[in-house]
Every structure is written in structure tokens, then in C-alpha cells.
Amino acid sequence: MTEILSEKISRARAAISGTLIETPTLRLxxxxxxxxxxxxxxxAVKLELFQQAGSFKARGAYLGISGLSAESRDKGVVAASGGNHAMAVAWAAQKLGVSAKIAIPQAADPIRIDGCRSTGAEVILCKDIVEAFAVMEESAAQEGRVMMHPFEGEHMTLGSATCGAEFVAAHPEIDMFIIPVGGGGMISGMSAAIKLARPDATVIGVEPFGADSMYRSFAAGKPVRLDKIATIADSLASPLAMPYSFSVTHRYADEIVRVEDDELLQAMRTYQDILKITAEPACAASLAALIGPLKNRAKGRHVGLIACGSNISMSRYQVLLKQK
Known part of the structure; x- marks a missing residue:
């Protein structure tokens, strides 16, 4: 199993080479x-916010679309997302010459809506994410488009695994990795790649208290669905964990911790003050955990953070920071 996974990650890295960015890391x-x-x-922090389409999501989206059959490519793809996944699918589809339809909540950050349109994707504005998923499913059923799920699927996990493999190779000294968790697409792949290279490293996921489906799933030993979501971190606001990404995460990640929205805001300010990075809440999650719930446990450790993306308009960024 380990050998097979290692081979799949190597093939994924080869598949994205020259198209996706091997994002830089910065020593703190x-x-x-x-x-x-x-x-x-x-x-050290891996600056995945400099990735194509502005987030790590581009890795998995590109792998998923590039792996489609010629017939499926002709019919196109469809995605439902209010976050970075929407922009990633739209970008990857344009890069590969595939038609894309994106269902996105009308309340989504305008920079994401405009970003999808700028790549030529057909954008359908929806009342909310529930309606967006309904539109996605209808498009798949009636038009034959392939649904691109925001986190569940081997291609999404392998995309994130390429990020993890790059990080370990660049910083073999790191023995504690702190990774943001939304649905589990990022931490599943990154934790797998990290543990393959560094079995003794500690891998910790971080979720907002108001969107802690993976934390609750770890406690239950199976995927859990939340009744409601309440967090400023819209890119981490998955209402549920799903079987594939949960199983990989549960196998390779050591634990999940949670942070308050105020801790995310504090970390956003820290990135702005020190690195002049305009981080969206999800992008600041790793740092929030390090200076928050993991502060004592990180003493003496070599710590790796991931700045996973930053598709946020200045107007929304300023509104969020005024909350604290």
C-alpha cells in the first residue's frame, strides 16, 4: 500500500510539473x-497562496480534469463552490481547453466570482451553497458534465500530496506540520505525503470551532455531518466529512485542533504586520493554531505552516479585521 501511494504521488508530481507552481517556503x-x-x-511557512488560481486547490482540480477521458472532456465539468475551489476548477478547465460551469452563491466574495468569469467559465449565481449543489447535480444529470467535488476524491488528495511532498523535501528538519482543514482534501494528501517521507513527524489539522466536522469525525471514528456552520473562514466551512478524505486523514494525521474566529483574525493581522500578506481566514489557520492552542506543545519543535490561499477582496478583508 505504501509503495503504491508513493508511486501515485510521484506520478501526480510529474503530471503537474511545469504547469503548477512549486510554491516557495519562507523561514520564520x-x-x-x-x-x-x-x-x-x-x-517555515509554505506560501501556497502564490499557487495558480490563488490556492492549493488548483493542484487537485488540474489533476482531476487532466485525467478525464476525451468524451468527458468534450462534455465539460461543473462545480459548486463559494470559495477557492470555484476559481481552481475554472482555471484548470481553461488551461486544459475544457468547458466549465461554476455554480456559486451570490454572497461569495466578488473577487472569486470575477475570477471564475475571467477564465471563461460559465458562472451561475445561486441563493446559497445548497442551491449551488443542486444546480451542479442538475447540470451533471442533464448535460453529462463531470462533477468536480471540492475535496472528496483521489485526485484532490493526490493534488495536496504533491504540496506535502514539496514541503518535506524543502525542509527535512520539520517535525511538526500544522495544516488547515475544511473538508479534508488538503490534510488527507499532505499528511499522507509527509508520513511517507517522515513517519516520525507530527501532523496536526486545524479547524474553526464553528466548522469542526473533521474534529467531530475523529472523535466519532466515522464521517460526521454538522447541523450548522458559523465561522468567518468560508474556505474551511464544510458541513461534513466524507468517506475517502476522512479515511486517509484518519490514517495519517495525528489529531485535529480547533481555533476561534478571533484567533484567525489575530493571525491574519500578524501575517499583514510581518509579511505584508493579505491572508484570508483559512490562510491564517495554521498560524492561529501555532500561536493559540498549540503554543506550549510547539516549544522546541521545528514547525511547518501552510498558507493555503488568499482569494479575498480588500473590502471583505477590511470588514473582517474591523470585527476585532
């Missing part, structure tokens, strides 16, 4: 970090 060595970070031995 500036003196300005000393008053912020716990007493860690070293730290």
Missing part, C-alpha cells in the same frame, strides 16, 4: 517573529 527567522511565536527551534 525575522526578529519580528520573536514576540509572536512560541519558543520553537525553527519554523
Amino acid at each position: 527567522t525575522s526578529d519580528r517573529w520573536r514576540d509572536v511565536l512560541p519558543d520553537i527551534s525553527s519554523g
